[in-house]
Amino acid sequence: xxxxxxxxxxxxxAAPEGELLFNAIRDIVRDKLAPLTVKIDQGxxxxxxxxxLGEAGAFRQHLASQSGRGEYDLQAALKAMxxxxxECMSTGFMMWAQDVVCWYIxxxxxxxxxxxxxxxxxxxxxxxxxxxxxPMKYLAGIEPxxxxxxxxxxxxILNGSLPWISNLGPDHWFGSIFKVGGDNPRDVMALxxxxxxxxxxxxxxxxxxxxxxxxxALFFKDVxxxxxxxxxxxxxxxxxxxxxxxxxxxxxxxxxxxxxCIKLCEDVEPKxxxxxxxxxxxPDELREELEDAREAIAGLCEDPFNQDPDYIRxxxxxxxxxxxxxxxxxxxxxxxxxxxxxxHDAPAQRKLREAYFVAIVTPATKHLRKEIDAMAAA
Amino acid sequence: MSTPRWICxxxxxxxDETKGDPDSGLAPGTRFEDIPDDWSCxxxxxxxxxxxxxxxxAAQRAASSGPKTRPPRAKxxxxxEDAVVIIGSGIAGWTVAExxxxxxxxxxxxxxxxxxxxxxxxxxxxxxIGQGRSADDLVEYSGSDKAAELGVTLQANTRVMxxxxxxxxxxxxxxNVKYGELVLALGASQxxxxxxxxxxxxxxxxxxxxxxxxxxxxxxxGPLHVTLIGxxxxxxxxxxDLHAGGHYVTLLDLGEQLLGRxxxxxxxxxxxxxxxxxxxxxxxxxxxxxLEHDGGGYRATLTSGEALHTxxxxxxxxxxxxxDLAKKAGLQVNRGIHADPADxxxxxxxxxxxxxxxxxxxxxxxxxxxxxxQAEAVAAALCGESAPFERKPTSxxxxxxSLALNLCPPDLSVADxxxxxxxxxxxxxxxxxxxxxxxxxxxxxxxxxxxxxxELYEAVCRDMxxx
Numbered sequence: 065x066x067x068x069x070x071x072x073x074x075x076x077x078a079a080p081e082g083e084l085l086f087n088a089i090r091d092i093v094r095d096k097l098a099p100l101t102v103k104i105d106q107g108x109x110x111x112x113x114x115x116x117l118g119e120a121g122a123f124r125q126h127l128a129s130q131s132g133r134g135e136y137d138l139q140a141a142l143k144a145m146x147x148x149x150x151e152c153m154s155t156g157f158m159m160w161a162q163d164v165v166c167w168y169i170x171x172x173x174x175x176x177x178x179x180x181x182x183x184x185x186x187x188x189x190x191x192x193x194x195x196x197x198x199p200m201k202y203l204a205g206i207e208p209x210x211x212x213x214x215x216x217x218x219x220x221i222l223n224g225s226l227p228w229i230s231n232l233g234p235d236h237w238f239g240s241i242f243k244v245g246g247d248n249p250r251d252v253m254a255l256x257x258x259x260x261x262x263x264x265x266x267x268x269x270x271x272x273x274x275x276x277x278x279x280x281a282l283f284f285k286d287v288x289x290x291x292x293x294x295x296x297x298x299x300x301x302x303x304x305x306x307x308x309x310x311x312x313x314x315x316x317x318x319x320x321x322x323x324x325c326i327k328l329c330e331d332v333e334p335k336x337x338x339x340x341x342x343x344x345x346x347p348d349e350l351r352e353e354l355e356d357a358r359e360a361i362a363g364l365c366e367d368p369f370n371q372d373p374d375y376i377r378x379x380x381x382x383x384x385x386x387x388x389x390x391x392x393x394x395x396x397x398x399x400x401x402x403x404x405x406x407x408h409d410a411p412a413q414r415k416l417r418e419a420y421f422v423a424i425v426t427p428a429t430k431h432l433r434k435e436i437d438a439m440a441a442a
Numbered sequence: 443m444s445t446p447r448w449i450c451x452x453x454x455x456x457x458d459e460t461k462g463d464p465d466s467g468l469a470p471g472t473r474f475e476d477i478p479d480d481w482s483c484x485x486x487x488x489x490x491x492x493x494x495x496x497x498x499x500a501a502q503r504a505a506s507s508g509p510k511t512r513p514p515r516a517k518x519x520x521x522x523e524d525a526v527v528i529i530g531s532g533i534a535g536w537t538v539a540e541x542x543x544x545x546x547x548x549x550x551x552x553x554x555x556x557x558x559x560x561x562x563x564x565x566x567x568x569x570x571i572g573q574g575r576s577a578d579d580l581v582e583y584s585g586s587d588k589a590a591e592l593g594v595t596l597q598a599n600t601r602v603m604x605x606x607x608x609x610x611x612x613x614x615x616x617x618n619v620k621y622g623e624l625v626l627a628l629g630a631s632q633x634x635x636x637x638x639x640x641x642x643x644x645x646x647x648x649x650x651x652x653x654x655x656x657x658x659x660x661x662x663x664g665p666l667h668v669t670l671i672g673x674x675x676x677x678x679x680x681x682x683d684l685h686a687g688g689h690y691v692t693l694l695d696l697g698e699q700l701l702g703r704x705x706x707x708x709x710x711x712x713x714x715x716x717x718x719x720x721x722x723x724x725x726x727x728x729x730x731x732x733l734e735h736d737g738g739g740y741r742a743t744l745t746s747g748e749a750l751h752t753x754x755x756x757x758x759x760x761x762x763x764x765x766d767l768a769k770k771a772g773l774q775v776n777r778g779i780h781a782d783p784a785d786x787x788x789x790x791x792x793x794x795x796x797x798x799x800x801x802x803x804x805x806x807x808x809x810x811x812x813x814x815x816q817a818e819a820v821a822a823a824l825c826g827e828s829a830p831f832e833r834k835p836t837s838x839x840x841x842x843x844s845l846a847l848n849l850c851p852p853d854l855s856v857a858d859x860x861x862x863x864x865x866x867x868x869x870x871x872x873x874x875x876x877x878x879x880x881x882x883x884x885x886x887x888x889x890x891x892x893x894x895x896x897e898l899y900e901a902v903c904r905d906m907x908x909x
Contacts, residue, residue: 381603436615
């Protein structure tokens, strides 16, 4: 469901909504994405698919300023991601990245970015990533902040490096949190472009899957970031405001993969039902868990700006549940499909690798448990 | 050090022969063997038979081999259509498991808990510093050991996110769990209030071992200045225990006296007198307004406009039953989760409530003795038997070593229909009874008068039955 926006800056044309939107996304999945799924898993970056999804309105459902309806419809954004993730979670993950880079601007007080860049990102014309893995771990007390900055009159000069940022390429945008030294030491967040002088992208690691997600190590050498690109300063109130949405938006990847794992199990039921009935986590049980989880997430999406600790904790729990269930469902898909699922290009083994990604990507299962534990002792 | 000491297995109260139990008429030096059999633990009311020596106590715990940190994942099936599922591993949850196991040796029981499920005496949280015990010392059994002993499937570190009463299943952060019968032992939380300032998130609320451990970690930094918000039961007990640990305490309360409605002003005033020599600084009519970081500590601005530098702020503004899960599931709730005294059943026939989260006839019982009787009522009902929960007046032994205090506040139903009568006073000793409709409906005793608690408690119970 949706929450109403307090103010509307502009009046963009209304984005397609409801079944109109979802049918358009299903068409893109069938015609453009499905032929590329295996290639994307192995390293092909599907810019054209992302642009098509943006044109269809997938990235502006959760943006009151861009949807034309004045609503933060996180549920619609999640459903779009769910539909895509059923086919290819790499693409679903990049939808999250794109949704979130838009969310950064939407939640900021930066009218300049809202009027110039946000419409381009929301329509998929411009692309971008989140880059908050390190800062989120920093805020949870897991690791130090890796980018530092010197403040000048009209900007910041950044140095440092970040490992493994996704949905990047030349002239892509990402959000960066950096530690400012000098007279007014603080943490600040701003929007940065990968093609600005001093930025370097390096593809260093090779992963066992999801290789087409535009994942790079980022190096900053005296990168000048103008203050016109500020997102959060002071940082903490800004992060608090956008945190629930940031995390909730990830859950569409999990629900989509779970859905497709259940379908894989169901597909082999006529053939293997007589023996699959000996397995745990049968498709009907997984279906029940998935529907309960979707219902819980939908409830949380109605109130994304609630900062009550109990609400935030439940959001973390919902994200945790997504990670736990997706691993269980993918494991079940492997066992249900048997040797056919173990073939080189089989969906089941790809989904198993995708599922582990959900449980590993920040905030990872262990990170979430740590954060929930800390909240319980507060 | 060689003083023989005995510990109450139920609540952790320690009987020290050199000190005796003057409040109950046992002079210092009374040998444990010489204590009459009808003597009861001043804190939780169990009998002498429930005491063991500290050495035996330590030996028992050493024999319990389980880890003191997080337990490994429990094995065995979690929940099921034939299972009793208990949510919560506090005294209420574990006591239901114990009492049910006594009655039904083969019944499948699953206990779900957000923490590690370890067993510890909660009343000890406000006296452990003075007893020289750390947070880890309080752990009697690890959750996995207790579960193994009772034949219970423990699913630790698992939060319940939702209840679907129509389908008899739970949504947890690890997936769904089915139940046949459900017991809510969800506990209560320290009241949360929003304070201003950049350090407001650092304010501690202590109501379980995890939050207590966090507080003790901070206190280990050395003698600190601690600001306590709320001078109710927990506030004054913490103040005394923190003082015993060498810390400096400022106690804030919006009311005009210590202990709020629990004690009449003459008794509260005597406690204040007894606390003063300890340097405990009580500020009546004042609370915290905002908390800002200030050097290594904090600058606390009070509602009076005054400011003070402090190292640690603890909020103890009273307990609020945890009702969110029940409320979202559509169960009948008020301040607590509505439960029928006949069997502690909620408005759903397959769901029971017990302990701090439950409310019986408009009242919640935050004390061990009634919680154990509620657990008995639930266990009996789960076996098709009947052991109704009897609503007795609450008898409170306040854990303030500076001044013995025994309180029995009048029931809310008569609190506005009577008045406190001063029966006797000499120095710190004071005896007051609450008279309502010509009957004794409560008492407040301090100093040497505190020893008369059991006699007066019987009178109040008798009068209540007569009414």
